[in-house]
Amino acid sequence: MAEAPFDMPGHRWDPEKKRFFKIVPGPSTSASGSSSGAQGSGSRHRGSKQRKTEKQKQxxxxxxxxxxxxxxxxxxxxxxxxxxxxxxxxxxxxxxxxxxxxxxxxxxxxxxxxxSQLALTRVLRPFDYIREPCTIASMSTDFHSKALLVSNTNSDLVGVLERPYLSSMYTLDYDPDGSGPSQVWQGPRQSFYAAFHDGALSSFIDINFATGPASPSDFSDPNIDVFELPRVVNLHGSASWASCCLPSSSGDSEDSSILAIAPGKNVHVFTFVHTQSSLVVKHVAQNKELSDIMALALDPTGRVLYVGLRSGIVRAWSLTSNTLTAFRTVVAGQGSVTNLAVPSCGELLVVRITGEVSLVTPTGDTIRTFEGHVNSYHFDLGFALDPESRVMALAGIDNRVRVWSLDLSTPFKTSAAKIPVPKFGGFDDESVKTIFKQAHEDGEGRVMEREDALGACVFPKDVTALLWHPRMTREDEPAEVGGFKDLYVGAGEWVYHFTWP
Structure with a gap:
């Protein structure tokens, strides 16, 4: 058919291809001209796309x-x-x-x-005005993410109200006769603090920040209640801890949380049920393993408790309303388990004393192995995981702290030894004091100081606690930056605050 079957305004008929083509501006309307015109249109389209891409890159x-x-x-x-x-x-x-x-x-x-741009912003010595020397035992963030809670091996507790450029510290619990390490964990509305006294855990402190620490006056007078546990847990040396929050499906009227404690071969599970007017604590389960329990982790649903043993086995226990049953072995490897964490319902992070770190499924299949962890005998090296950003921090026996993404096998690295960071007030930064410089000299005349990159810092004491704390957003930063996390490192009596510029 040489002629067009009908007229279509703005289009031309191609007798060879027997179809209409849109007429585009160009020097010719012939078949060859139309082809070049189409090519010209494609070039202009690619040029527009390239300019848009360049604009996005800027x-x-x-x-x-x-x-x-x-x-x-x-x-x-x-x-x-x-x-x-x-x-x-x-x-x-x-x-x-x-x-x-x-x-x-x-x-x-x-x-x-x-x-990879984490740099030392300031250094705190939270127990300086209470007693010294002491060792940081654990750190936690309150429910509103505005206060840093720090405990030590003398069963003391200090709260640090975090604000840009300035912070305020308050003693929340102090017992001159206290002994043993203490643990801080976060509840759905409150932060809890458990103290070890004379080798036994019999009570805990509930710190209520329900109204939120909006100012120093609010924070300095929180509602603190002491509750007796329904069962005394005898502790021998260090104990393994795990906790998770279980928000109520019906709303804010009732929330619950689970706490698992494992001294030696025994594990105890407690539930905390919170209402607007009361707090009920129950001892719901107890079980025993054949090998010492070195690490615990609860899945987000609170129905499965993972147990890491000195023998190297990781087991999954089923937790119901009043029973705890070891129902299967997840993995069995060489080297005692030192840390466990559950990034999601389909992932389990396993850290071993040999330096092996692996991400596995609940059935034991390996998803990824991580390189760079340094350990050969230490069971109490600091570990922290942020499930939201899927970033973990892990201390090594070489007194360094490394950071990994759960989606990458190698730790983050930085080529810079120093990175500019925001400056805090003088009394908020112990790194300017002589006692800090004397304690952090490396023997070759170099002293740890502000703006040192995390990868360049060698801590003078073993790192016993790590915490991802929500970033304090400054006035010159967009609000969404507050979703990032700063890293707090506890080593000896010092707490080191690392942030990125």
């Missing part, structure tokens, strides 16, 4: 991007790295034309770009 990246759903965490929409659902709009625009694989790789790069 925008400052937003590290890190929200975590993408994985097979382990499920294919549904997950929480972002900023603690909210959905994408950051600028990051979404920058990634709009990328595939899922490219976007995930970019997210990893941005995460590394942020967390």
């Amino acid at each position: 925008e400052p990246p937003r590290p890190p991007l929200p975590a993408l759903p994985t097979a382990a965490s499920g294919l549904g929409v997950g929480r972002s790295a900023f603690g909210q659902r959905g994408w950051d709009p600028v990051a979404q625009r920058q990634q709009a034309r990328n595939s899922v694989a490219v976007t995930r790789q970019r997210a990893h790069q941005l995460t590394e770009a942020a967390y």
Whole structure:
């Protein structure tokens, strides 16, 4: 058919291809001309796309991007790295034309770009005005993420109200005859503090920040209650701890949390049920293993308790309303287990005394192994995991702290020895004092100081506590930056605060 079957305004008929083509501006309307015109249109389209891409590259990246759903965490929409659902709009625009694989790789790069820049911002000695020397035992964040809780091996507890450029410290619990390490853990509305006295745990302290520490006056007078545990737990040396919060499905009227404590070969499980007017504590289960229990971890549902043994075995115990049953072995490896953590319902992080770190499924299949951890005999090296940003920190026997993404096998590294960081008030930074400089000289004349990168810091004492604490957002920073985490390191009597610029 040489002639067009009908007229179509703005289009021409191609007798060879027997179809209409849209007429585009050009020097010729012939077949060859139309072909070149189509090519010209494609070139202009590619040029527009290239200019748009260059414009996107000029925008400052937003590290890190929200975590993408994985097979382990499920294919549904997950929480972002900023603690909210959905994408950051600028990051979404920058990634709009990328595939899922490219976007995930970019997210990893941005995460590394942020967390490889951790630098020493200040140093605190929270128990200086109570007693010394002491050793940091544990650290936790209150429910409102505005206060840092620090305990020591003398059963003391100090709270640090965190604000940009300035902080205030308050004694929350002090017993001159106290002995033994203490543990701080976070409840759904309150933060809890357990103290060891004379080798036994018989009571705990409930610190209620229900109204939120909005000012120093609010924080200095929290509601502190002492509760007796329904069963005394005899402790021998260090004990393993695990806790999780279980928000009520009916709303805010009732919340509960689970606490598991394992001294030696025994494990005890307590439940804490909170209402608006009361707190009920129950001892719900007890069980025993054939080998010493070195690490515990509860899954987010509170139905499974993972137990890491000195023998190297990791077992999963089923937890119901009043029983605790060891129902299967997850993995059996060489080297005692020192740390366990549950990033999601489909993942289990296992750290061994040999330096082996692996991410496995609840059935024992290896997802990933991590390189760079240094250990050969120490059971109490600091460990911290942030499930939201999927970043973990782990102390080594070489007195260094390394940071990994759960999606990368090697730790984050930085080429800079010093990184500029915000300055805090003088009394908030012990690093300017002579006693700090004397305690942190490396023998070669070099002293640890502010702006030292985390990878360049060698701590003078074993790192016994690590904590990811929500970043204190300054006035010159966008609000979503507060979703990032700062790293607090407890070693000896010192607490080191690392942040990125």
